[in-house]
Amino acid sequence: MKKKKFEEAFSELENLASKLENENLELEKSLEYYKKAHDLINFCEKLLSETNQKITNIN
Secondary structure: OOOOOHHHHHHHHHHHHHHHHHOOOOHHHHHHHHHHHHHHHHHHHHHHHHHHHHHHHHO
16 A cells, blocks of 8 residues: 555545535444544644654754
């Protein structure tokens, strides 16, 4: 599986958030989108933390 880039994950997260806010979804689909969004948030936070550590190490 191709490793996802931050920008791709963030764009996907924005798309899911829009669907959750604006579409009349069935409960199961909402739960599916929510879980996927949660996983993307964790992924993005991890990448940001790793990047922050790299920057800290440079200074």
